[in-house]
Amino acid sequence: MTEPHLMYGAEFSLYSGKLRSYLRKKGIPFSEKTATAWVYKRVIVPRTGVRYIPVLRTPDGEYLQDTTAIIDTLEARFPACPAYPEGPRQRLAALLLELLGDEWLLLPAMHYRWHYRENHSFIYQQFGAMLFPWLPRFLQGRIGKRVGARFKNIVPRLGITERTRPLLEHRYLSLLDGLQQHFTQMPYLLGQRPSIGDYGLIGPFYAHLYRDPYPGRLMRERAPAAAQWVERMQSPKPAAGDLIADDVIPPTLIPILAQLCSDFLPIMLRLAGSVAEWARQHAGEELPRILGDAEFRLDEVVERRIQFPYSLWMFQRPWDAYRHASAAEKLLLQAFATQINAREALEFDLPVRVMRRKNRLFVE
Numbered sequence: 001m002t003e004p005h006l007m008y009g010a011e012f013s014l015y016s017g018k019l020r021s022y023l024r025k026k027g028i029p030f031s032e033k034t035a036t037a038w039v040y041k042r043v044i045v046p047r048t049g050v051r052y053i054p055v056l057r058t059p060d061g062e063y064l065q066d067t068t069a070i071i072d073t074l075e076a077r078f079p080a081c082p083a084y085p086e087g088p089r090q091r092l093a094a095l096l097l098e099l100l101g102d103e104w105l106l107l108p109a110m111h112y113r114w115h116y117r118e119n120h121s122f123i124y125q126q127f128g129a130m131l132f133p134w135l136p137r138f139l140q141g142r143i144g145k146r147v148g149a150r151f152k153n154i155v156p157r158l159g160i161t162e163r164t165r166p167l168l169e170h171r172y173l174s175l176l177d178g179l180q181q182h183f184t185q186m187p188y189l190l191g192q193r194p195s196i197g198d199y200g201l202i203g204p205f206y207a208h209l210y211r212d213p214y215p216g217r218l219m220r221e222r223a224p225a226a227a228q229w230v231e232r233m234q235s236p237k238p239a240a241g242d243l244i245a246d247d248v249i250p251p252t253l254i255p256i257l258a259q260l261c262s263d264f265l266p267i268m269l270r271l272a273g274s275v276a277e278w279a280r281q282h283a284g285e286e287l288p289r290i291l292g293d294a295e296f297r298l299d300e301v302v303e304r305r306i307q308f309p310y311s312l313w314m315f316q317r318p319w320d321a322y323r324h325a326s327a328a329e330k331l332l333l334q335a336f337a338t339q340i341n342a343r344e345a346l347e348f349d350l351p352v353r354v355m356r357r358k359n360r361l362f363v364e
Contacts, residue, residue, distance in 0.1 A: 004029035009054035027238030087247025098200030109208035159305030192241025265345035
């Protein structure tokens with residue numbers, strides 16, 4: 001009998017939550033193995049060349065890294081209940097929601113995890129138990145605190161500061177309210193089954209905002225329908241059903257997309273310029289994981305945050321869906337992009353493109 005897929009990940013890992021949900025909702029047989037320190041040293045780094053989870057070993061012995069790349073690989077092999085909508089508007093919406101979930105909702109996820117002490121003993125224990133499951137609990141907690149400090153220390157560099165925290169909380173509460181309204185009307189973002197947009201949002205919503213004690217309680221009290229969506233997305237029961245007919249975008253998603261796009265897409269345009277400038281000086285070299293920092297704006301507050309070239313690779317996915325649409329589709333997409341404050345970014349001429357090669361980033 002062929003062995004099922006094997007996922008190396010962790011319950012508290014944002015991107016593990018994304019891949020786990022995808023495998024379950026698609027009905028792809030898999031087992032999961034915790035990414036202990038031994039697994040990192042003996043499997044993940046030797047097989048992928050990087051230290052990021054999740055990693056998926058296929059029945060043929062391939063080792064795949066990066067949730068988006070893994071999903072794209074599996075979509076070709078398991079075409080039933082596709083993650084990517086066929087309609088141009090729904091496809092663009094889903095790709096934008098994946099981008100925003102992966103790259104922008106990291107901010108409220110990290111803010112609520114690290115700025116509320118109620119979470120700390122829980123998450124430190126989780127870190128230690130993942131890396132060293134054979135140690136006593138008190139040692140796991142101590143080690144987890146040291147490991148967690150590295151993540152906690154990056155929070156201000158993400159742009160989560162005293163000046164931006166109130167705005168980030170206000171936006172997150174508004175997002176919860178919008179999702180509460182949406183999920184009282186339908187089970188997933190675009191209908192009766194998940195799309196790539198659901199898989200993008202579930203990462204921060206499950207690993208941080210649902211499982212961590214403080215934000216988990218906040219979600220269940222303020223937006224119980226959103227909490228139930230999280231539970232559906234992590235349920236082992238495969239999804240079935242159709243997306244909304246006729247490429248319709250639910251009205252409840254428009255204000256959600258408009259706010260998220262307004263906040264995040266200008267960051268992508270600045271990042272594109274930074275990557276282009278770097279490429280002029282480092283032709284052919286591997287892109288660094290972090291490329292300096294740059295200003296970003298929330299309302300009237302201007303702050304600085306580190307730049308991730310990977311985010312540009314993710315942005316290229318909705319950008320391509322928009323730019324490569326047929327003439328008839330483009331008319332529909334222009335009107336939709338205007339509604340959600342995305343048209344300027346999607347019509348911006350990227351000065352460079354980022355590509356993945358052997359789990360590393362380069363400029364094309």
